[in-house]
Amino acid sequence: MSEKGFSGSRNVAIVGPYLSGKTTLLESILSVTGAISRKGRVVDGNTVGDASPEARDRQMTVEVNAASTEYGGICFTFLDCPGSVEFAQETYNALVGVDAAVIVCEPDADRVLTLTPLFQFLDDWEIPHLIFINKMDRTRAQFAEILQALKTISSRPLVPHQYPIWQGETLTGFIDLITEQAYQYHPGAPADPIPLPESLREQEHAARAEMLETLADFDDHLLEELLEDIEPPQEEILQDLKKDLGADLIVPVLIGIAEQDYGVRPLLEALVREAPEPSVTVDRRGILSDSATPVAQVLKTYCTQQGGKLSLVRVWQGTLTDGTVLNGVRTGGIYQLSGQQQQSLTEAKAGAIVALARMEGIKTGETLSSDQQLADSLPKAESLTPVYALAITPEKRSDEVKLSSALGKLVEEDPSLVWEQHGDTHEVILWGQGEIHIQVALDRLRRKYGLPMSTHLPQVPYKETIRRTASNIHGRYKRQSGGHGQFGDVYIDIKPQPRGAGFSFSETIVGGVVPKQYIPGVETGVREYLAHGPLGFPVVDVAVTLINGSYHTVDSSEQAFKQAARLAMQEGMSKCEPSLLEPVLAVTISVPTDFTSGVLRLVTGRRGQVLGYEAKPHWNGWDDVQAYLPQAEMQDLIVELRSLTFGVGTFRWQFDHLQEVPDKVAERLLATIGTGNGNGHS
The missing domain is CATH 3.40.50.300 (P-loop containing nucleotide triphosphate hydrolases)
Structure with a gap:
């Protein structure tokens, strides 16, 4: 060539x-x-x-x-x-x-x-x-x-x-x-x-x-x-x-x-x-500055088993030679690709698309230049919102330490993949654009990195709250085992808060019946209990007030008051009519107008609330449908939506609010979780 x-x-x-x-x-x-x-x-x-x-x-x-x-x-x-x-x-x-x-x-x-x-x-x-x-x-x-x-x-x-x-x-x-x-x-x-x-x-x-x-x-x-x-x-x-x-x-x-x-x-x-x-x-792209300064852009990243990392780049201006430093990284070779075959080149001039070797830390879409002022200056394709997820765990526990590194390389190769360690469910969740997309990623984990995975649907991060107030709830912790004992004694009020208000703790102690140094222990005990409420989920939107108590001059400690607070919460929360909350997402579904009515039925059939629809801006013959949808109903939404729309329908989403799960749905769900088959914490 x-x-x-x-x-x-x-x-x-x-x-x-x-x-x-x-x-x-x-x-x-x-x-x-x-x-x-x-x-x-x-x-x-x-x-x-x-x-x-x-x-x-x-x-x-x-x-x-x-x-x-x-x-x-x-x-x-x-x-x-x-x-x-x-x-x-x-x-x-x-x-x-x-x-x-x-x-x-x-x-x-x-x-x-x-x-x-x-x-x-x-x-x-x-x-x-x-x-x-x-x-x-x-x-x-x-x-x-x-x-x-x-x-x-x-x-x-x-x-x-x-x-x-x-x-x-x-x-x-x-x-x-x-x-x-x-x-x-x-x-x-x-x-x-x-x-x-x-x-x-x-x-x-x-x-x-x-x-x-x-x-x-x-x-x-x-x-x-x-x-x-x-x-x-x-x-x-x-x-x-x-x-x-x-x-x-x-x-x-x-x-x-x-x-x-x-x-x-x-x-x-x-x-x-x-x-x-x-x-x-x-x-047309308005790129030229000093045409002698090399400027390139990464179109695709390959992580090969044999040759390491390859960055497929378009050279917009200047000439790249082996060893050119771009964005502070020295190129480790220039190659022309033909499928998986590589032909070594001595240089790549403006207008060429070539692969650069060993560009560590460089991501797909980045602008590369020897001039730092030009680096990352070109527009890149917008990242697509992930629409499908699986929770993954290595088949061998010993492989857990290798997983984050391998997932990082997967995302380098394919930026439409996203992974997270979920803060509430503690699962590793792999997000992508559909079932086949995720399966391809799992194949790569197994083939390239020797990491076979077990998968399951991600747990829904349910929360719980309370509907009623419980007053003057007593919690006493007393232990005696030679030498100093342990003594803590508290009375608390538990009240529901407006949705989204979160947790608040206060105290109305008079006369030092609970010494100030022990009050932080009470709050700690309350918070620890709320991590796992009576239904088995984190508790939100609750106010707890320490109103009374007693102490022992020798045996009391912050630890003892923490335990007393936990006992009081355990006693009181069951009286507060706990209820299950589910995350609800704000979803914008984009489809050709011919399928809009079908999408409205799809949303309502999944316990969703249609907020309205309008013409999709700059898309002739398309609509955007706005809706609230429970996260529990989202798992296979993309599969059904694509089936309905010849594969072209898609959606964007973000968390919007928590809402109570309808009683019948909650009963069914909690019964399932009780048998260990549910989609929550068992």
Whole structure:
């Protein structure tokens, strides 16, 4: 691979929904361009992309894979990105560093909806993108019907480059709408020019006219030519396509069957002609300062078993050489990646995407520079809210000491994972974007770090409070065992507090019946008891007042009064009508408008309270539903929500308040906990 300058390279992300054929397209591109001598297949587990064991086990992309090749004098680096919504963070992090994206989709109008979040991200970041309608051999739908469905989710106008040629149910070729030349496909070889079929001349003419009219919306000279019935030169059309795509004004559309290499060469030719150069991307992102100063950004972190840590970076400006110090860390090698293969490089110029070795402490999304003032100055993809969790414990107790370090590396590789040691339940909880996402993480813990895990649903951090006041509750602690004894004697009042008020302790001691030095012991005893109330949970929103007591000049101590306070609390709390509290979350559920009514039913069916819904800002045809939902009802919400919405629905949440569990639910729950099968403290 020759090392080309700024204008001789392009970085292109291959994105699209799960099963659209992205990894197959990358394999076809690498084969057509001669980067590999033999094409692999996803089902055979021998593709350049999806090289990790976790990807091959599932026959799906679970992390970004990079591969470079040459075509038309351009050095391309392709990033094959996951299609599953559960790995969207990987895709978004990678998209930040590319010059253009190819959206791979199936010719199924019903599944177009699954592309909405991806289109939205590309539009928000103004990333130029093309559409490659793959698997055209599997469609019975009209080409126009698929285009119409795609138009409903794209805020930019679509510009088809090709019109399909069918023979019965078989796709045999295409018409290039720019040159009006027809081509016939051949397996494993370039398409041949053929005469334009007379039966398609009218449709082709209409499709080409629509393409030119769309381009004329952004070019007054072209508009004048069309109004005067002047045939615009091909060179002008190509210039408009390049300029408009580079400015993210249009979305070119191409077709093919990646598995048979159909349409792959025309796609590559379109990328050579029209994909913006790295310098255009740099200008759009407003990055340039002193162009000699190296600036790069981390798009993906790999923690490999053999070679340690690799940071996949986009070089925005300057030149990186082995040993360059970025953000205070010396690079330990520069590599070009092709799946899991690495080729050592002496340098990486602006416009390149390369892997840097041993960048310890550097995280995905970070801006890297030799100038500290530029470090971490570039915007990065927003972190997705975790929506699914499992509590995990090592199968071997001796592995507990290794767990936090291994989880730290997992999160480095995949920032959409979050882990916590829960303060109330003391569980280690792993949060992610769904069931498969968490299972992939658990596979990595086992394979990479030798840490097989047992899992269960996280406990709900219930609390308890009281409904009634108990007054003048007596607690006496008296022990005699040779020498000094132990004596403490207290009277307390216990009262409920407003929700959210927390715990308060006060005293109204008169005449020193409980000496001042022993009163802190009373408060300590009360607090210790409240950690585990009569229902088995931490007690909140309670006020305790020490009102009376007595002491012994020799045998009393702070410890004795602590024990007396515990006894008083034990006696009094059962008289205060304890009740169970559950955490309630404020949830915003985002879905296409067609599914809003289903989401309202989903919320109420989970003991939730709908607060209202409104149009999602800047998302055409989507709603945000606001609701309160008990945390106990949230565990599999994302599973049901995705099932309801073709996989595109999602939600954000945060803790809002505690509320009493309805009596019938509480009875059921406490009975279950009593048998040791519950989701609380037993």
